[in-house]
Amino acid sequence: MxxxxxxxxxxxxxxxxxDGGLVEEAFAAAARHLGADPATMLDHVRATMGESKISVFRHLFGDEDKARAANTAFEEAYGGLVAEGRVxxxxxxxxxxxxxxxxxxxxxxxxxxxxxxxxxxxxxxxxxxxxxxxxxxxxxxxxxxxxxxxxxxxxxxxxxxxxxxxxxxxxxxxxxxxxxxxxxxxxxxxxxxxxxxxxxxxxxxxxxxxxxxxxxxxxxxxxxxx
CATH class of the missing domain: 3.40.50.1000 (HAD superfamily/HAD-like)
Known part of the structure; x- marks a missing residue:
């Protein structure tokens, strides 16, 4: 060997x-997109940093369609922040x-x-x-x-x-x-x-x-x- x-x-x-906390910002935007309160989710988001984002949303929403919608909203929000030069x-x-x-x-x-x-x-x-x-x-x-x-x-x-x-x-x-x-x-x-x-x-x-x-x-x- x-x-x-x-x-x-x-x-x-x-x-x-x-990225200066952009993950949390994008998660908050995704939660609001689905009518959820981001404050109730941030502890789980912080604990699972590094995990696949779709997996996190599956846990948070317990529904595949909602998880996919939230993941799409997250990626769009994060991409927008990246485009602003914030990485x-x-x-x-x-x-x-x-x-x-x-x-x-x-x-x-x-x-x-x-x-x-x-x-x-x-x-x-x-x-x-x-x-x-x-x-x-x-x-x-x-x-x-x-x-x-x-x-x-x-x-x-x-x-x-x-x-x-x-x-x-x-x-x-x-x-x-x-x-x-x-x-x-x-x-x-x-x-x-x-x-x-x-x-x-x-x-x-x-x-x-x-x-x-x-x-x-x-x-x-x-x-x-x-």
Missing amino acids: SSRTDLVVLDMAGTTVA SPLPGAAEAIAELRSQGRTVVLTTGFARVTQDAILAALGWGDLVDLTLGPADAGGRGRPYPDMVLTAFLRTGAVAAVQDIAVAGDTSYDMLSGVRSGARVVAGVLTGAHDRKRLEDHGATHVLGSVAELPALLARVERA
């Missing part, structure tokens, strides 16, 4: 991308990705958003060629985090490593950590730039906790030396 961690799977919002790279994120790739690692960006929203974020940041592959839940059979499907889809599609142990996963939420652990990744790194704190990340399986994704290249180098 290789001692190198040559496949790196990174979350977007909160990990590599700063930006987290400090050091693009540089860390470039460094990882210069080291010969394959880098994949994943999200709980729909493809149209993911593409809008990438376009707004000028990140069209930044990574080797981008994935959302629909690319992994419809199941997003906390399932490991997106990580395993990255493993299968890229062919970058021979074993799941040679994967590193990084994210800012408990669901990112669960997804990484369930995939069998050797490194499951939590970052403190997003939704959840150190304790929550560690309680859900983080092998390491970093101040930001900018620290990831150095961490992988240390892990491989060890």
Whole structure:
């Protein structure tokens, strides 16, 4: 088995991308679109940051048609906020990705958003060629985090490593950590730039906790030396 961690799977919002709370704004807009009170839902939204958005709406509304309508409203609201220029790279994120790739690692960006929203974020940041592959839940059979499907889809599609142990996963939420652990990744790194704190990340399986994704290249180098 290789001692190198040559496949790196990174979350977007909160990990590599700063969106300034746009997820909550878009959820609130979606709830109001269906005549619901956003205040009654925000605790669940915060607790499930990182999960596929359609899954969150299925839980909140308990009805497939309402969930799909809410998801469409969410994606439209979030896309509008992105178009206003309200997303930006987290400090050091693009540089860390470039460094990882210069080291010969394959880098994949994943999200709980729909493809149209993911593409809008990438376009707004000028990140069209930044990574080797981008994935959302629909690319992994419809199941997003906390399932490991997106990580395993990255493993299968890229062919970058021979074993799941040679994967590193990084994210800012408990669901990112669960997804990484369930995939069998050797490194499951939590970052403190997003939704959840150190304790929550560690309680859900983080092998390491970093101040930001900018620290990831150095961490992988240390892990491989060890």
